[in-house]
Amino acid sequence: MAMTADPRSYRIGEVAERFGVTARTIRYYEELGLIASVGERRKGARRLYDETSIDRLQHVLQLRDLLGLSLDAIVALAEAEESHAALRETWRADPSCSDRLRILDEATPLVERQLELVRERQLILSRFARELRDTLRAIEERRAELEGGPGAPQ
Amino acid sequence: MAMTADPRSYRIGEVAERFGVTARTIRYYEELGLIASVGERRKGARRLYDETSIDRLQHVLQLRDLLGLSLDAIVALAEAEESHAALRETWRADPSCSDRLRILDEATPLVERQLELVRERQLILSRFARELRDTLRAIEERRAELEGGPGAPQ
DNA sequence: TTGCTCCTCACGTCACGTGAGGTGGC
DNA sequence: TTGCTCCTCACGTCACGTGAGGTGGC
Numbered sequence: 010m011a012m013t014a015d016p017r018s019y020r021i022g023e024v025a026e027r028f029g030v031t032a033r034t035i036r037y038y039e040e041l042g043l044i045a046s047v048g049e050r051r052k053g054a055r056r057l058y059d060e061t062s063i064d065r066l067q068h069v070l071q072l073r074d075l076l077g078l079s080l081d082a083i084v085a086l087a088e089a090e091e092s093h094a095a096l097r098e099t100w101r102a103d104p105s106c107s108d109r110l111r112i113l114d115e116a117t118p119l120v121e122r123q124l125e126l127v128r129e130r131q132l133i134l135s136r137f138a139r140e141l142r143d144t145l146r147a148i149e150e151r152r153a154e155l156e157g158g159p160g161a162p163q
Numbered sequence: 164m165a166m167t168a169d170p171r172s173y174r175i176g177e178v179a180e181r182f183g184v185t186a187r188t189i190r191y192y193e194e195l196g197l198i199a200s201v202g203e204r205r206k207g208a209r210r211l212y213d214e215t216s217i218d219r220l221q222h223v224l225q226l227r228d229l230l231g232l233s234l235d236a237i238v239a240l241a242e243a244e245e246s247h248a249a250l251r252e253t254w255r256a257d258p259s260c261s262d263r264l265r266i267l268d269e270a271t272p273l274v275e276r277q278l279e280l281v282r283e284r285q286l287i288l289s290r291f292a293r294e295l296r297d298t299l300r301a302i303e304e305r306r307a308e309l310e311g312g313p314g315a316p317q
Numbered sequence: 318t319t320g321c322t323c324c325t326c327a328c329g330t331c332a333c334g335t336g337a338g339g340t341g342g343c
Numbered sequence: 344t345t346g347c348t349c350c351t352c353a354c355g356t357c358a359c360g361t362g363a364g365g366t367g368g369c
Contacts, residue, residue, distance in 0.1 A: 022323075031361095033359060034358085034360095053324055054323095055367080075291050077231075080357080110306065134229055137229050141274055141277055156264075175349075187335085190351095207339095207341085207349090209341080210349085234331080
């Protein structure tokens with residue numbers, strides 16, 4: 010059973026800096042139940058994060074920034090994944106084949122939906138890029154007109 | 164002098180619906196000086212928008228949604244464009260050729276900067292898309308393993 | 318011991334959402 | 344005249360920002 014995960018854990022400040030957010034943001038997401046620090050934590054004790062919890066934060070930030078989802082929508086998505094996680098627990102207890110397939114079947118449409126949203130965004134972005142290039146081209150043409158003849162048409 | 168612009172004007176509700184925002188949003192942007200309704204308006208009178216002001220709103224929304232700029236940043240960008248607009252006024256009064264070139268020279272880097280931000284976003288989005296496709300592929304592989312042999316490795 | 322980062326309230330802010338109460342054009 | 348959309352306050356909310364005051368590990 011090869012453990013490939015990095016055993017190092019990180020403090021909230023390190024994680025915040027890594028993703029360009031503040032510690033407040035990370036604590037707020039924990040408050041919403043979106044992410045969790047690793048292990049139990051006594052009141053006042055420091056939060057520690059491993060690669061798994063960091064990956065989770067990164068995904069939340071991607072959904073927020075790249076897809077423009079509200080935290081509410083991300084929570085809803087996470088709850089769908091939570092039933093997935095719950096199933097994964099029963100999987101560990103009793104790894105029967107049909108349950109495993111069910112888990113995979115439930116995970117697939119969630120990821121596919123996200124991919125769909127990404128493609129939509131990509132389309133809109135490329136239209137925006139085209140608009141900006143058109144604007145630049147129009148400016149270029151005007152410049153050429155002006156340099157060609159001072160009395161060029163308005 | 165051919166007027167190609169659509170002479171029709173639109174009420175705030177029509178504009179809001181067209182872009183999927185609320186009238187409140189449009190009024191808020193006016194409050195910030197980001198957009199303006201056409202002509203003078205007595206207190207309590209209705210706002211009217213033409214294609215030019217609508218284009219401006221659309222651009223603000225693109226900067227907000229597609230590039231994730233804060234309204235503060237958009238205001239700053241607009242102020243840079245404002246000096247551009249001020250120059251355009253002097254252009255109308257005295258369309259000397261050097262001024263025209265100056266106006267075009269100042270507009271270019273602003274648009275180029277926006278295009279740069281769009282390209283950056285496109286890169287990040289395609290990385291995100293690749294991640295999601297990798298996730299889907301991993302799920303597919305697990306499914307194949309499970310369907311191949313029930314006692315497949317964890 | 319001294320900084321440093323962290324902690325928990327708790328109030329402030331940005332970008333609007335959401336009524337309350339009223340006016341105006343087809 | 345009756346709806347309808349619009350108007351102006353003005354307070355609420357979401358997603359954090361920003362101190363205040365304090366604790367804990369290298």
